[in-house]
Amino acid sequence: MGALPVGGSVTESGAHEAGQQEKRPNEQLASWFLRSGWSKGELARQVNRRARQIGAHHVSTDTSRVRRWLDGEQPREPIPRILSELFSERFGSVIAVEDLGLRTVHQPPAVSGVDLPWAAPQTVELMNEFSRSDLMLGRRGFLGTSLALAAGPALVEPMQRWLVPTPAAASGGGEASPRPAGQGRPERPRSLSVPELELLEATAVMFRQWDAQCGGGLRRKAVVGQLHEVTDLLQESHPEPVAKRLFKVAAELAELAGWMSYDVGLQPSAQKYFVLALHAAKEAGDRPLGAYVLSNMSRQMIHLGRPDDALELIHLGQYGSRDSATATTQSMLYAMEARAYASMGQVQKCHRAVRMAEDAFTDRCLQEDPDWIRFFSEAELNAENAHSYRDLAYVAGRSPTYASLAHPVMARAVELFSTDSTHQRSYALNLVGMATVHLLERNPEQAADLTVRALEVAKKVRSERVNTRIRKTTDAAVQDYGEVAEVVQLGERLAAELPDDCETAQAV
Numbered sequence: 001m002g003a004l005p006v007g008g009s010v011t012e013s014g015a016h017e018a019g020q021q022e023k024r025p026n027e028q029l030a031s032w033f034l035r036s037g038w039s040k041g042e043l044a045r046q047v048n049r050r051a052r053q054i055g056a057h058h059v060s061t062d063t064s065r066v067r068r069w070l071d072g073e074q075p076r077e078p079i080p081r082i083l084s085e086l087f088s089e090r091f092g093s094v095i096a097v098e099d100l101g102l103r104t105v106h107q108p109p110a111v112s113g114v115d116l117p118w119a120a121p122q123t124v125e126l127m128n129e130f131s132r133s134d135l136m137l138g139r140r141g142f143l144g145t146s147l148a149l150a151a152g153p154a155l156v157e158p159m160q161r162w163l164v165p166t167p168a169a170a171s172g173g174g175e176a177s178p179r180p181a182g183q184g185r186p187e188r189p190r191s192l193s194v195p196e197l198e199l200l201e202a203t204a205v206m207f208r209q210w211d212a213q214c215g216g217g218l219r220r221k222a223v224v225g226q227l228h229e230v231t232d233l234l235q236e237s238h239p240e241p242v243a244k245r246l247f248k249v250a251a252e253l254a255e256l257a258g259w260m261s262y263d264v265g266l267q268p269s270a271q272k273y274f275v276l277a278l279h280a281a282k283e284a285g286d287r288p289l290g291a292y293v294l295s296n297m298s299r300q301m302i303h304l305g306r307p308d309d310a311l312e313l314i315h316l317g318q319y320g321s322r323d324s325a326t327a328t329t330q331s332m333l334y335a336m337e338a339r340a341y342a343s344m345g346q347v348q349k350c351h352r353a354v355r356m357a358e359d360a361f362t363d364r365c366l367q368e369d370p371d372w373i374r375f376f377s378e379a380e381l382n383a384e385n386a387h388s389y390r391d392l393a394y395v396a397g398r399s400p401t402y403a404s405l406a407h408p409v410m411a412r413a414v415e416l417f418s419t420d421s422t423h424q425r426s427y428a429l430n431l432v433g434m435a436t437v438h439l440l441e442r443n444p445e446q447a448a449d450l451t452v453r454a455l456e457v458a459k460k461v462r463s464e465r466v467n468t469r470i471r472k473t474t475d476a477a478v479q480d481y482g483e484v485a486e487v488v489q490l491g492e493r494l495a496a497e498l499p500d501d502c503e504t505a506q507a508v
Contacts, residue, residue: 024072028101029083033070036090040066043086050082074103081148085267094151094304114150114275115158120247123279127250128231130272131257134224149268151304156312159275159297162282162290163320192238197245200230204252205371211256212375212423215463216263223260227253244284251280252372255293262300263425265464270300288325291317292372295336307343314340326368331360332376335384342391350392354385375423379416383430386410390433393440403440410434425466428457432469439473444481448490451477455497467498 033043040063051059059079069075075083080102087095097103116126203226210219230250238246258273274297281290294317301310314337321329338353361381366374389406393399414434417427431454438447451473458466474494477487 026070026072026101028099030070032087032091032095032100036087038090039063046086047079047082050086051078081268084148088149088267088304091305094149094306096148114155114271116275116279118161118164118279118282120243120283123247123276123283124231124234124250127254127276127280128228128235130276131224131228131231134257134269135221135228149271149304151301151306151309155271155301156309156316159278159294159313159316162278162294162316192233192242192246197242197249200249201245204249204256207253207256208372208375209422211260211263212425213421213461215425215461215466216260218462220257220260220264223253223257227257247280247284248286248289251277251284251286251289251293254280255289255296255372258293259296262296263463263465265468267300267304271297274300287321288329288370289372291321291325291329291333293317294320295333298336298340302339302343307340311337311340311344326370326373327360327363327365328369328376329373331357331364331381332373332384334360335381335388338388339384339391342388342395345392345395347392350388354388357381357385377416377420379413379420379423379430380426382409382413382416383426383433386413386430386437387433390437390440393437398440400441403437406437407441410437424457425461425463428454428461428463428466429469431457432466432473435473436476439476439480444477444484445486447473447477448484448486451490452493455494458498470494470498 036043038046044061044063044066047061048059051061059082061079065075080097080100083100083102084095084097087100116122207219207223207226227250230246230253234243234246234250254273254277258270258277261267261270261273274293277293278290278297281287281293294313298310298313298317301307301313314333318330318333318337321333325333334353334357338350338357341350341353358381361378386406386409389402389409393402393406396402410430410433413430414427417423417430420427431450435447435450435454438444438450451470454466454470458470471494474490477484478491481487482491
């Protein structure tokens with residue numbers, strides 16, 4: 001091959017041939033692969049399952065292909081991103097594509113980054129672009145895996161700017177530039193009626209109810225579509241009060257799209273929606289809503305094995321909403337703070353945060369709470385605090401002391417959720433949580449019984465988070481108590497009713 005002219009390029013096939021000539025064994029990928037304990041066949045099957053989940057049906061991997069990756073072949077997208085997600089989930093921390101010795105296609109900041117402009121027109125444009133991409137490209141598998149998860153300073157530092165006042169001249173007072181004439185749909189009136197605004201707000205409430213009952217897998221695309229419609233509206237000029245209400249609706253929908261993405265295992269998409277939701281909440285002037293978004297970002301960081309990041313995000317939320325959040329919101333933020341401290345093994349600080357959550361909850365006034373925080377009931381408070389104690393038990397080497405603290409609190413959460421038909425996913429998650437406590441207390445029969453009950457509830461919801469927790473708990477029971485009859489029966493039932501082919505994510 002001759003020398004390339006300055007600024008020239010090779011074709012994709014030519015680049016592939018050149019890479020084949022110069023390839024060397026990928027020692028970084030080989031190291032992670034060895035530590036994972038997977039076989040080549042297992043990794044290939046997981047890649048294929050994840051590809052099917054995101055709609056990349058053209059991906060078909062086998063053991064020989066995995067061997068070629070280890071030998072230095074560079075796979076094409078979306079394989080590098082899928083591998084990054086799979087290894088991140090396996091080890092509980094962010095493992096970037098580059099950490100695996102792989103190359104990834106460069107994405108513009110609007111698609112891949114979290115350090116976005118804090119200004120109304122740009123926020124609207126980015127929400128509109130991302131929701132459209134999710135609707136149009138996500139079904140073909142090129143969206144979720146084209147994103148990179150941010151962590152550490154790359155995530156926390158941009159989020160700190162949500163507290164910085166935006167100059168009116170920069171934000172435009174909520175009046176984004178209208179759509180150029182002749183493009184897209186005809187221009188809408190410059191002001192929405194009160195009934196129209198109320199209908200949009202009621203739609204967000206309805207979607208939240210569906211998510212709580214049915215899980216994130218059923219209505220996610222509907223929420224994304226509604227978000228796209230609202231951002232279309234925001235591209236018209238509106239009086240500032242109307243624009244702020246529209247931004248608030250957009251923030252709630254983006255947060256819910258992020259939460260649903262998290263629930264079905266689309267972690268990079270979830271983070272992107274959370275970031276956009278925080279930007280929209282800032283434009284709406286709604287700091288408690290922004291703090292709620294940050295709490296969900298914190299939960300995601302705990303799942304990714306980054307409790308330090310989680311703690312910084314939750315502290316940002318607490319500081320930013322300290323003078324405006326209701327007692328219920330403050331209680332939820334303290335409970336998430338306790339979860340972060342538990343994951344870090346900070347026992348005293350965890351206990352303090354649990355007490356603060358309980359104290360704040362006693363001061364709640366339901367009439368003051370916005371709809372998005374009304375899910376945080378006595379059952380949710382008990383569930384969060386029980387999981388904090390349970391996590392302390394694991395960090396402390398399966399400590400029976402912390403398991404005994406978790407037991408009555410988790411049992412109370414299960415009892416309360418058992419009579420709440422509107423939060424079936426939470427009921428299933430806490431049945432599994434109670435099962436893990438029984439495993440810590442060396443009660444495999446009770447753990448198996450609770451996991452079977454969770455499996456029955458899981459059939460009513462579409463939540464990969466629930467399915468994955470059931471699988472992980474069953475695997476742990478089989479590993480430690482594989483000779484117990486109830487555990488054997490659980491394993492057999494799981495294989496029949498929740499087969500591994502359904503696996504799409506390793507969510508918290």
